[in-house]
Amino acid sequence: MTRDNAQRAMAALRAEIERHDELYYQRQAPVISDYDYDQLVKRLQALEAAFPELVTLDSPTQRIGGRPSDGFKPAAHRIPMMSLDNVYSSEELREWEARCRRLYNGAFDYVAELKIDGLSLSLRYADGLLTEAVTRGDGTTGDVVTENARTIRQIPLRLANPLAADMEARGEVYLPLSAFQRLNAALEAEGEKAFVNPRNAAAGTMKLLDARIVASRRLAMFCYELFADGAKPFETHWETLAWLRQAGFPVNPHARRCATLEEVLAYCADMERQRATRDYDTDGVVVKINQARAQQELGATAKAPRWAVAYKFAPMQARTRLRGVTWQVGRLGALTPVAELEPVFIAGTTVARASLHNEDQIQRLDARLGDLVIVEKSGDIIPQVVGVVVAERAGTEAPIVVPALCPGCPDRQVRLVRPEGEVAWRCPETRCPTKLRQRLQHFAARTAMDIEGLGEAAVDKLVREGLIADCADLYALTAEQVAALERLGDKSAQNLLAQIERSKTAGLERLLFALGIPDVGRRKAQLLAQHFGSLAALAAASEADLVAVRDIGPVTARRIREWLADDLNQRTLARLESAGVVTRLERPGSGTAARLTGKQFVLTGTLPTLTREEATARIEAAGGRVTSGVSKKTDYVVAGESPGSKLAKAEALGVAILDESGLLALLAEADGGAPPA
Numbered sequence: 217m218t219r220d221n222a223q224r225a226m227a228a229l230r231a232e233i234e235r236h237d238e239l240y241y242q243r244q245a246p247v248i249s250d251y252d253y254d255q256l257v258k259r260l261q262a263l264e265a266a267f268p269e270l271v272t273l274d275s276p277t278q279r280i281g282g283r284p285s286d287g288f289k290p291a292a293h294r295i296p297m298m299s300l301d302n303v304y305s306s307e308e309l310r311e312w313e314a315r316c317r318r319l320y321n322g323a324f325d326y327v328a329e330l331k332i333d334g335l336s337l338s339l340r341y342a343d344g345l346l347t348e349a350v351t352r353g354d355g356t357t358g359d360v361v362t363e364n365a366r367t368i369r370q371i372p373l374r375l376a377n378p379l380a381a382d383m384e385a386r387g388e389v390y391l392p393l394s395a396f397q398r399l400n401a402a403l404e405a406e407g408e409k410a411f412v413n414p415r416n417a418a419a420g421t422m423k424l425l426d427a428r429i430v431a432s433r434r435l436a437m438f439c440y441e442l443f444a445d446g447a448k449p450f451e452t453h454w455e456t457l458a459w460l461r462q463a464g465f466p467v468n469p470h471a472r473r474c475a476t477l478e479e480v481l482a483y484c485a486d487m488e489r490q491r492a493t494r495d496y497d498t499d500g501v502v503v504k505i506n507q508a509r510a511q512q513e514l515g516a517t518a519k520a521p522r523w524a525v526a527y528k529f530a531p532m533q534a535r536t537r538l539r540g541v542t543w544q545v546g547r548l549g550a551l552t553p554v555a556e557l558e559p560v561f562i563a564g565t566t567v568a569r570a571s572l573h574n575e576d577q578i579q580r581l582d583a584r585l586g587d588l589v590i591v592e593k594s595g596d597i598i599p600q601v602v603g604v605v606v607a608e609r610a611g612t613e614a615p616i617v618v619p620a621l622c623p624g625c626p627d628r629q630v631r632l633v634r635p636e637g638e639v640a641w642r643c644p645e646t647r648c649p650t651k652l653r654q655r656l657q658h659f660a661a662r663t664a665m666d667i668e669g670l671g672e673a674a675v676d677k678l679v680r681e682g683l684i685a686d687c688a689d690l691y692a693l694t695a696e697q698v699a700a701l702e703r704l705g706d707k708s709a710q711n712l713l714a715q716i717e718r719s720k721t722a723g724l725e726r727l728l729f730a731l732g733i734p735d736v737g738r739r740k741a742q743l744l745a746q747h748f749g750s751l752a753a754l755a756a757a758s759e760a761d762l763v764a765v766r767d768i769g770p771v772t773a774r775r776i777r778e779w780l781a782d783d784l785n786q787r788t789l790a791r792l793e794s795a796g797v798v799t800r801l802e803r804p805g806s807g808t809a810a811r812l813t814g815k816q817f818v819l820t821g822t823l824p825t826l827t828r829e830e831a832t833a834r835i836e837a838a839g840g841r842v843t844s845g846v847s848k849k850t851d852y853v854v855a856g857e858s859p860g861s862k863l864a865k866a867e868a869l870g871v872a873i874l875d876e877s878g879l880l881a882l883l884a885e886a887d888g889g890a891p892p893a
């Protein structure tokens with residue numbers, strides 16, 4: 217690829233990545249999967265590796281973190297990062313207001329903002345470029361975590377119009393609840409310890425030395441404070457928020473300017489009611505006096521400013537009766553106890569089930585059937601039983617007994633086992649139908665082989681009819697078999713088969729994750745795929761070979777080896793291979809059709825040089841498809857002169873829009889021109 221072509225391709229990729237960042241973070245409306253996003257970044261990285269002189273400081277790849285840092289250096293805050301005083305009731309908030317009025321005679325109003333439950337971060341810009349990010353630390357000195365902060369895609373790496381040579385923005389870094397759940401699921405799948413709550417996860421992530429892992433966890437941020445040359449640049453806090461927003465900083469959209477304390481109180485009540493509907497944890501409302509002048513006069517105590525206060529929400533807990541415990545069987549056979557509760561209303565939803573995690577947790581809580589228990593909810597995370605009200609016991613409560621036989625194996629008597637050192641009981645039966653159903657659902661999941669239409673109901677039917685005993689059986693299904701399934705019409709049967717067919721090209725990384733090998737989550741699947749390059753090479757690997765892979769320890773290596781050595785698994789792998797499932801890593805540039813495979817394009821308007829037929833032919837030659845209507849599944853709309861309503865629709869749906877040169881850049885890059893990664 218020529219330097220010019222590379223530059224164009226890189227510009228197109230950067231624009232596309234930034235567009236997806238915006239859709240993901242500003243509009244919360246992503247149009248591509250995380251996996252596809254990562255592929256875009258990888259393509260850009262590959263190009264940048266080949267043309268290092270074309271790397272720009274504000275390239276999205278600079279957020280990924282090149283190499284692990286060697287620990288964190290401390291840095292002093294020029295202006296201390298103070299904490300806030302808390303109030304817990306409207307009376308206390310009124311007292312705070314009265315104190316402010318006593319100490320300051322002028323007029324003022326308020327800005328009320330959600331208090332995000334995360335960790336505070338200071339971002340420093342020199343001549344508009346992000347140069348340093350520092351954690352709050354003890355308020356005087358924090359850790360320099362610039363590499364990690366760069367991975368937060370919402371944070372501008374460069375300011376278009378800085379107010380001063382020295383700018384500082386402050387805000388709260390948090391982990392969205394959806395990302396928190398994904399992270400914990402992945403950690404658990406890899407046999408690692410899950411985080412207790414999103415705040416711990418965010419704090420733990422910010423302290424990681426490998427920025428690449430930080431990047432994968434998708435931290436987010438809301439900014440709420442600004443200094444220019446060490447001083448507040450605006451007369452009001454409201455103007456500060458407006459400037460931050462237009463400068464590209466993430467600002468929470470729920471901030472409100474309130475003329476009176478009554479308005480503030482109404483806002484607090486609204487926010488507390490809506491608390492459970494957000495994708496991030498909030499633990500209260502920060503109420504600030506809007507006018508900088510009043511703030512200055514009110515000043516601060518040794519610990520906190522007098523002009524701001526945190527109104528704390530009540531904890532999202534409730535008491536209810538524990539009626540029973542259901543033991544759920546996971547895809548690796550682990551049993552999870554789920555508390556069946558007398559339904560109780562907590563923060564906007566009725567809770568009837570809650571997690572009890574494992575047998576040890578039940579013992580720690582000393583929970584018994586019939587107990588009055590404390591249930592806690594954190595956003596939309598699965599509610600948990602966090603305590604027992606022992607004082608309320610009647611004496612008739614019964615102990616919770618772990619079943620001796622697998623509840624997921626109804627036709628056989630299968631004794632559960634608890635391997636030494638593990639917290640969970642497991643079903644050891646390879647033919648356990650519940651494990652099979654869970655494995656198949658995992659195999660078909662969006663992050664695995666991505667077989668749309670193979671959800672819980674379809675899997676249940678296929679397993680019940682005896683059509684499927686492992687994932688390889690999916691590829692042997694016939695149209696008649698699928699159509700004969702109860703209440704599955706011809707059309708959805710065909711769709712399902714088409715989706716199964718399409719999944720053959722999902723690629724080695726996804727396949728290794730989808731197989732459900734113990735300890736192999738998405739990240740390890742990726743590492744294994746890149747290290748071995750093919751399923752055959754992995755299957756032939758010894759324990760020593762596996763340990764040589766970065767981040768694979770001896771325990772994981774043994775588990776992988778055991779899984780691969782299993783007769784049934786070997787047969788499954790052989791059948792997947794002969795069914796035509798892609799089991800080799802497709803390296804960038806190794807095939808022309810690989811790059812845009814499955815991507816859907818829509819053409820609209822007249823392109824400057826290409827006819828519609830030519831454009832279609834070139835897209836198809838690169839593996840893409842051209843369709844007529846714009847939908848959520850459309851990957852790119854190529855717009856020329858006088859585009860029709862398709863362009864408006866694409867904009868409304870947030871579909872990536874290319875002009876002819878953008879298309880040509882994408883095609884040039886897909887045309888095997890990219891260097892191997």
Ligand SMILES: [Zn+2]
Nearest residue numbers: 622625643648
């Ligand atoms: Zn079982």
